[in-house]
Amino acid sequence: MSGQPKDLRGTGLESADFKKGRVFTEYYVPRIQYAWDTGEAIGRYLAELKNGRLIARRCNRCRRNLIPPRMFCERCFRTTDDWVFVQDTGKVNTFSLCYVSWDVQRLKTPEIPAVIEIDGAFPGAGIMHKLGNVKPKDVRVGMRVRAVWKPPAERTGSITDIRFFEPIAEAKKKARGKRKK
């Protein structure tokens, strides 16, 4: 028997097929809601975000400060030991300039998603967030950044309580500017 079929089947549709009513389509919009329970580790993580702090869990066997925090160390496969606060500063591990929103709208000004290695967490441990107060062309891997928090009254216990991370040099300049006034 020959291996490769001679005629491959499958019928591609064009937008004209829909416009001219040559094909039928059934629509379904799911209306489903979920209420996710945070668990212990993430519950505390979110509560501390509301307080304007980043918290990790420490595993005393591998000596890693884990962020996002978890109640068990996936490497040692044992219960983690302590809560430890880590800094709200770090460095850019990697980033992108994204011109497409989550629901595929085009953006004129790019969002700047990044993985930020958090100071005080184990080396290389990052969280995903966004960068701001920076020109897209100035962003670099290795750049030092700090969290820009929402005002306490606007925080809800969400990762978005941090608006974004901004370059530390940039923040210093602004602080100097303020002092002059």
Place this chain on the structure above:
Amino acid sequence: MRRVAVVGAGMTKFVRRALETPKELSWLATKAALDSAGMTLDQIGCVVEGSAPDAFDGLHQKGEYLADGCGGFKKPYLRCYVGGGTGVYAIAQGWFHVASGLFDTAIVVCEEKMSSCQPHPQAAFLTIFDNFTEQALKPNLLWIFALEQNRYMATYGITNEEIARVSVKNKRNAMGHPAAQLGAELTVKEVLSSEVMAWPVHRLMVSPTSDGAAAVILAAEDVARRLTDKPVWVQGVGWCLDTSYWTNRDLCYPEYVEKAARMAYQMAGVREPRKEINIAEPYDPFAYKELHHLEGLQLAPKGKAPQLLADGVFDRDGDLPATPSGGLLGVGNPIAAAGTMKICELFWQLRGEAGKRQVPGKPERGVAQAWGDLMQVGTVVVMGTKPA
């Protein structure tokens, strides 16, 4: 364990939006695979089906829905799923069934219909991110690919020109594939002047969303030798999943692909992959991914795949042809079906039946690999003209 061979392969065209339902696409691929082996459904012992998230189709329990199209009624039938890695992993699952002696034959069918999810299946990807620490940031799938590509480039000093060559090669290779959705003759300049989706990712570095299905038939040695003079042996299978805390690992190198590859190579008796593998079908949903995966597959030193690509090593007539099918970038990316398409390609290439796409020099061994989840899973199958 018994020796297992691929004895038939079939697939549908990969298209942006298919008239056919998921079940009909499965039927077309399954029937094509049976016909290619000269077999009927009653000769099949069990059925393995692979398909990605139900959210694309909006059909819950998709495995059960698809069963009839795969020939999976009144038979042992099971759906398997490891994200984008499904299409290659499903072969491993079929292999267990036959190698164990439980069945003499198995059919493996992978299907995806992404077009049903409107306006774009991208929105269904939001829920793969962590529901507390990530989803609130409204991420999209481009983010993690762009983040990984940038990390890969920054770590090894790789340029986007070097990465754009993958799109040029694969879309050109796809022009010889009768199922291809996006075969094209392009230049590096054209790839880099296409729209920036998420820098460093340009539009022509991204595989399309697709509808399609692919299937292969596995048989135990005695059955395989009765059915065909040219069985293609499954010499090794491997798979590995890394932690879902993806921001806690260095994305510059896919360790999980290395582990999966080493498992498959060991089973296949491959000690020096660079010398003993004649064809590679690495997973290429994004251009850089092919290079990243060739490194994970031990077919290029870390950070050096771009140089080998520029040297022509991975061209169809090169020393180690990579993605002679045209891959996900050129043939298309109906997620689970795309991985199985790579298995079909190895089957046709190793039998010398790949037509315009045939790799010269009578290749004897190939490796196919898929990847998926949150930069997390590697699935690998080694196939050859001789049993391992």
